[in-house]
Amino acid sequence: MKKQDTSENQAKQVYLAIGSNLGNKFNNIDIAKFELEKLKIKVIKSSSNYITESWPDPTRPNYINIVIKVKTTLTPIKLLKFCNLVESKLGRIRKKINSPRTCDIDIIDYNGKILDGKNQQLILPHPRLSKRNFVLLPLFEIDKSWKHPKSKINIVNLINSLPVKDLRSIKQI
Numbered sequence: 001m002k003k004q005d006t007s008e009n010q011a012k013q014v015y016l017a018i019g020s021n022l023g024n025k026f027n028n029i030d031i032a033k034f035e036l037e038k039l040k041i042k043v044i045k046s047s048s049n050y051i052t053e054s055w056p057d058p059t060r061p062n063y064i065n066i067v068i069k070v071k072t073t074l075t076p077i078k079l080l081k082f083c084n085l086v087e088s089k090l091g092r093i094r095k096k097i098n099s100p101r102t103c104d105i106d107i108i109d110y111n112g113k114i115l116d117g118k119n120q121q122l123i124l125p126h127p128r129l130s131k132r133n134f135v136l137l138p139l140f141e142i143d144k145s146w147k148h149p150k151s152k153i154n155i156v157n158l159i160n161s162l163p164v165k166d167l168r169s170i171k172q173i
Contacts (some may be wrong), residue, residue: 011042012073012111014079015143017126017135018066019104020052020090025064028090030102033068035086036105041079045069048136049173059099062172065136076110080122081140083107108135112149125149130158133166141172 016036020028026049033043046068054060072079083105090103109125117123125148129135136159139146146155159167 003167009073011073014070014072014110015108015139016068016070017106017108018068019134020102021061021063022100022102029066031090032086032103032105034088041082042071043068044071045142047141049137050134050170051173052134052170056098063134067135067136067140067142073133075108076113076115076122076124077120080107101111109149116151133162133170137170140162
């Protein structure tokens with residue numbers, strides 16, 4: 001009988017960003033969290049809701065964004081597939097990049113793991129998290145001691161490096 005590797009099956013700490021700018025945005029985010037829980041992705045902590053302008057076209061509907069801390073035994077690729085499944089269930093249609101959507105779920109940090117994307121369809125940590133006010137501020141709310149897995153820069157310094165206009169354009173609601 002083969003001995004099972006217990007480290008493979010241990011729950012990993014993961015941060016996910018969830019956003020919506022179509023339909024009932026608050027409801028979409030709540031349903032996304034519920035659907036993740038049904039897939040054995042345990043939500044440990046959730047930030048407040050934050051409202052931001054749509055980027056790169058601010059004339060599109062505003063986003064509601066949150067960051068959640070979860071525990072899961074899923075591999076990063078399997079987690080990505082489950083996140084995509086939840087997005088589809090909520091009616092996300094992948095048109096062109098940055099188009100409005102009912103639900104967007106990004107893996108921000110998977111237990112400090114670093115993946116370069118060369119041999120898989122996922123880059124970890126999320127490649128643009130350091131530039132996103134709608135990720136950094138909610139992440140700071142739920143984990144003030146978080147550090148970027150690759151650069152090792154703490155969250156306070158990442159937030160302080162954002163342009164002032166980005167800091168002024170986000171509101172906690």
